[in-house]
Amino acid sequence: MQIQPYLFFHGRCEEAMGYYRKALDARVSMLMRYRESPDPMPPDAIPPGWEDKIMHAELAIGDAVLMLSDGCAETDPGFRGFSLSLAVPDAETADRMFAALLDGGEELMPLGETFFSPRFGMVSDRYGVSWMINLPAKDDHSN
Template identity: 55%
Template sequence: MLVQPYLFFDGRCEEALTFYKTALGAEVTAMMRFKENPEPQPGMCAPGSEDKIMHANLRIGETQVMASDGMAFGGKPEFKGFSLTLTVPTDAEAARLFKTLSDGGQVQMPLGKTFYASSFGMVTDRFGVGWMVINPLPMP
């Protein structure tokens, strides 16, 4: 079984994909706009949103994250009740990624040492997606 996150950006998906490519070195492996849908559904997206993203697949490290503009009504996307976690091998990498994700976002817990990690921090990025960045310590 495979569990994959699917994020709905309510009209900001292309902007988010561009940000994650730069910030995280992510790669867009698939993308389809609403106007490319071979079986269009009436009401599937807001009028004038044909160029918005119906579906995209993004590879971040070894993980596949799916994304869409959803129905592209242009509201503020809400991502509540979860965070995506980036597990990294060095404190320097944790600091770099945390700083990049924090740009235009909001820090919930500053990056620092904890009993379980040499670096751990929590941030919500400019799109409202929660991230935890961690360089874990070995478990006893």
């Protein structure tokens, strides 16, 4: 069994995908627009003009897959009860990805050394997604 993160961007999914491709070296592994659905959309399922919005997409970030969509609503429900934790291979990658996610976002915890990590920090990106950047300690065998 696996838990898969699925993020809804309320009309800004394509923009967010481009951002994550650059910031996190993500690769688009799947993309389907509403107009490409093999089944017709139910009446009033999506707002008018959303035919080219993203119904479902998948981004590969390292070995992980992040699923994304524009969703079916035009408003942001405001749920903030989660963070995505990104384990990075080295300090340089931690610095680069933290800075890229911080561009247009908000620093929640500065990137620095903690008792559990030589490099850890938290940032809310420009889309309001909370990220924890973590360089695992060398003696950490949990990954």
